[in-house]
Amino acid sequence: MNKKNNRSGSGNNRKSDLLEESLINPSRRNLLKGVGLVGAAAVSTIATSHVIAADSANMNSNSNAIAPREALEALTAEEAETLAAICDCLIPSDEHGPGAREARAVHYIDKSLASHNSGARYNYSVGLNAINEFARKTRGKSFTELLLDQQNSILLAVQTNKVSGFIPNGSGFFNMLRSHTIDGTFCDPYYGGNQDFVGWDMLRYPGIRLGASEADVSAGASLPPNHQSAYDHSTYTKLADNSLTDTEGGNGYA
Amino acid sequence: MPKRLAKTDVVIVGMGAAGGVAALPLTNAGLKVIGLEAGGWLSPRDFAPDELRNESRNWPQSVQKAASEAPTVRATASDTAIQGGHPMMNAVGGTTMHYWAQSWRLNPWDFKVVSETKKRYGESRIPEDTTVEDWPFGYEELEPYYDKIEYTVGISGQAGNVQGKKNTAGNIFEGERKREYPMKPLRSSPFTDLMGNAAESLGWNPFQGPAAITTELFDGRPPCQYHGFCNKGGCHVKAKSSTAFTVIPKAVDTGNLEVVTFARVTRIVTDDSGRVTGVDYIKGSETFFQPADVVLLASYAYENVRLLQLSTSRAFPNGLANNAGQVGKHYMTHHQGAPVTALFDRDLHNWYGLPAQGVAIDEWADDNFDHSDLDFIGGANLWVHTDRKPMSAAKMSTFDETRNWGSDWKAFIMKNADRTNSSYIQKTTLPYEGNYLDLDPVVKDPLGFPVTRITARYRDNEKRIAAFSQEKMEQWYLEAGAIKIVKYGLGNVMGATTHAYGGTRMGLNSETNVVDEWGFAHEVPNLGILGASVMGSSGSRNPTLTVQALSWRTAEYLANNWRSIAG
């Protein structure tokens, strides 16, 4: 029931920004790099007209495209926007390369709040709202409308417990959010984050392997990244044949 | 009324590290054994190389019984106890499914803390308030059982003392062993070589630690693939010598072991003469009574103690085997906290590796060094290991070089993700008056039974060891070229842990111990207790091999003395 209310409530949010965030093509996203969401808001009108075109474009998707039937599973549209702006501050897309945005950390967090992080769902509602209330009170605008520096200073205030209205408190909420943003940027892509392995590449992690030889270990970060999810190995999927279990993943992978 | 089942010779409560081992000597001797296990069977297919699943989702432990009955914790009797987490596994194989598999023998000193301390330093050096006693036997008594486990379960390692002949490639401080390990140790890595060389230049004796992990084809199981998802994950090739892949299938093959899964024991039943008659368990929505001549309790320290405390009866109004008031006493954990973390100026090549692939230093453990001018007894085993994963790498310490988010931080982790390492320092921990387990008066599990309440804190002896060992660790890292060091706090409260000891201590004196030197309850002749709950000292290394050696010994004793024990 809550969910439904949230959905219908999203009508008066700046829904277009969010669509823009997810539907905009990769090259445009690069253009926006470092500009923050202020820039994103400025082009939001383009996004609306973009919707229809993007819908069909996604059908024959390139690797970066978002699946057309992708819903917010836990967050409201406004919460997701606020969270996206926060994640952009935590792990920014900058001159060093992609960040939480390209990894789709928000997508991961949204899904996780409907599954293994469901215990934190309410804390997110309360915390994201507190951040927006503080932004409006001190800067007269919601968090997403502020400049990057202003956003950063608000987050610092939250992290150092200078803002109230959080569960259990500002730093507790911040630490959780930071931890989830990291999870969403560096987890197995199966969970909806670390899209296109941008997180693993960022750390020069050569990827999961079912076996690692001494040569692999010596090569370290110069080992070519294999860009595989755990679930690219059929052993661990629903489809695996039980009779294969002893041979799959055996010595052959060494 | 519980449904009464057909009687069996022995019921084992819990098919984990301890219970799984005990099943083999019993079934080999022809005894009929029923293993009641709260969890189910897992297979290699369940152990995907997935950090999020292992570390954040805590799959599958987070949805299990152990998690729903996590103990509450407080430092002293005047604090309010708060429920924490519980990382143990409910499955056939128990926590050996997802443990690190370090497989240590205790050192001889650990069996004789009191007498050795008195002999070398005098009575006054026994810390105030400690309730520590010597074990009822020495290391030599357990040696043949350590050997049995190493060769039956499958342990790899490098011996340091075979029949008195020391070998500096292994631990020269270990007790004398009959023979080498059945398998060579896990291989070294660029990082362990770096640390090993540094230790040598300090004049210390580094060595590869022992592991319940295969390094060659062993008993039909392939060697470790070093893929590095041991920590809180099971092994996809059965290289980890979990009891579910070793002793339990062997016991099943005898035809004498029946494993009943998803069977949750709620009570141990006694008659008026004070003998155990069997156990009650819940499976699905039904309750059963499983009669048995002998019951072996092997459900991990907290649950061992809780089941005794819950099983009150006319003969035992304060809980089973507790007429002397010793159940729950002499509780300890390992002081495992207070790590030291180092930053290096080059990649360490730790992306593929496992917690059991590491280098140990035993110079500062137990009584391996002179304590005359120190203000504590005991010590710490220093351990560094490979194993790095992206999520945890990104959560690394920033060593105060940047705040922990934003552009500078991103640049920092991009550079340093594989340049940091944290030590694992296990310290002697003693039992004290005022550190104990009882039933929580408020917090209940989903069945309505009170959970365990831990009341325990570290004392000066533990804190001094922590400070001392952190200095040694720092020295070691710096020698290896670390450019920055962080030392973490020493802590105070002894929370729920993977290394819980005591609560049903073993000893000759029935006034201060729950079980006798064979592991049978002083007050209940046909009740045996398996697990670290019987251990009277912690040592400064992981418990499981000792737990398993003790379990084998108790089970063998039972088989050899069946008539007198089963009555």
Ligand SMILES: Cc1cc2nc3c(=O)[nH]c(=O)nc-3n(C[C@H](O)[C@H](O)[C@H](O)COP(=O)(O)OP(=O)(O)OC[C@H]3O[C@@H](n4cnc5c(N)ncnc54)[C@H](O)[C@@H]3O)c2cc1C
């Ligand atoms: C992540 C991790 C890493 C570890 N690493 C190491 C290591 O490197 N080296 C080491 O020595 N130790 C390690 N340990 C500790 C080690 O796992 C334990 O010492 C060991 O498993 C204890 O053996 P046990 O048989 O007492 O308990 P478990 O192995 O946990 O087995 C207890 C069994 O009893 C069952 N059970 C519990 N209650 C009931 C009930 N009421 N009815 C029926 N069944 C029940 C459980 O489901 C379980 O299967 C680690 C632990 C963890 C969590």
Ligand code: SF4
């Ligand atoms: S590192 Fe070795 S023992 Fe551990 S899970 Fe991988 S293959 Fe198995």
